[in-house]
Amino acid sequence: MKDIMTAPFVKEMCETTANMYRLYWDERNGGNISYLLHEDEVAEYLDTTKVIRTFDTGFEAPDLIGKYFIVTGSGKYFKNVEKDPEDNMGIIRIAEDGTTAELLWGFKDGVSRPTSELPAHLMSHQARLKVDPENRVVLHCHPTNILAMTYVHELDAKKFSHTLWEMSTECIVVFPEGVEVLPWMLCGTNSIGEATAEKMQNARVVLWAMHGIYGAGKDLDETFGLVETVEKAAMIYMKIAHLPKVNTIQDSELKELAEYFGVDYRKDYLEA
Numbered sequence: 001m002k003d004i005m006t007a008p009f010v011k012e013m014c015e016t017t018a019n020m021y022r023l024y025w026d027e028r029n030g031g032n033i034s035y036l037l038h039e040d041e042v043a044e045y046l047d048t049t050k051v052i053r054t055f056d057t058g059f060e061a062p063d064l065i066g067k068y069f070i071v072t073g074s075g076k077y078f079k080n081v082e083k084d085p086e087d088n089m090g091i092i093r094i095a096e097d098g099t100t101a102e103l104l105w106g107f108k109d110g111v112s113r114p115t116s117e118l119p120a121h122l123m124s125h126q127a128r129l130k131v132d133p134e135n136r137v138v139l140h141c142h143p144t145n146i147l148a149m150t151y152v153h154e155l156d157a158k159k160f161s162h163t164l165w166e167m168s169t170e171c172i173v174v175f176p177e178g179v180e181v182l183p184w185m186l187c188g189t190n191s192i193g194e195a196t197a198e199k200m201q202n203a204r205v206v207l208w209a210m211h212g213i214y215g216a217g218k219d220l221d222e223t224f225g226l227v228e229t230v231e232k233a234a235m236i237y238m239k240i241a242h243l244p245k246v247n248t249i250q251d252s253e254l255k256e257l258a259e260y261f262g263v264d265y266r267k268d269y270l271e272a
């Protein structure tokens with residue numbers, strides 16, 4: 001059996017959490033990631049018959065039975081993942097009952113558990129897999145500018161998406177479906193999980209007002225890039241929102257961009 005510390009998915013999680021921390025997206029224990037792993041990928045490094053502990057997730061995820069995820073731990077700091085992956089992350093499998101998570105590796109202190117946002121993660125995985133069977137990542141974090149923007153911009157998905165698209169030329173190409181927005185809700189609950197998953201049917205980005213962002217994608221790089229692009233657009237907005245706007249990207253130009261790059265964009269979000 002190979003050493004799990006050399007597994008590409010462990011290394012990628014270390015790199016991603018470190019990058020997110022350095023970008024101020026994940027203060028203290030802020031943020032969490034879940035990454036769907038294939039059984040054969042896990043079996044190269046672990047005896048999948050050995051369950052260390054189990055957790056009651058408190059909800060049912062029938063579509064995820066038998067699926068494996070590497071997840072960050074509740075209360076764990078992204079700052080520390082790289083120096084001690086086995087303490088800060090775990091590999092879980094959803095058991096036959098669809099509600100128990102079986103720990104196969106990690107959380108080595110013996111008491112830690114997966115992120116408190118597991119409902120939002122697993123429910124979002126279920127929702128995204130229905131739309132895109134290739135989706136493997138759900139990532140949550142607290143990027144400074146997107147969070148700031150939810151304090152000063154109307155929380156309407158169409159208006160929010162349009163503003164973000166206007167903030168840089170690549171936006172409509174990177175997230176042509178726009179972003180979905182939830183009002184402030186209590187985090188860590190099944191309710192916010194259900195609301196997030198519902199929005200995830202329409203878009204890979206769901207904003208949690210006054211809290212942060214959820215992003216989904218095929219792999220860590222793509223999902224990181226998606227959040228990075230949204231956050232960069234929000235950064236531009238926060239730099240210019242208080243200044244007189246002299247120029248912008250017109251709707252006709254956004255349409256031109258989307259058509260040139262052949263992306264399936266929300267046409268109803270443009271006036272053109």
Ligand code: 13P
Binds near residue numbers: 031073117
């Ligand atoms: P966890 O430490 O439980 O992952 O929670 C962090 C967070 O961002 C809550 O929304």
Ligand code: ZN
Binds near residue numbers: 030031187211212
């Ligand atoms: Zn959070």
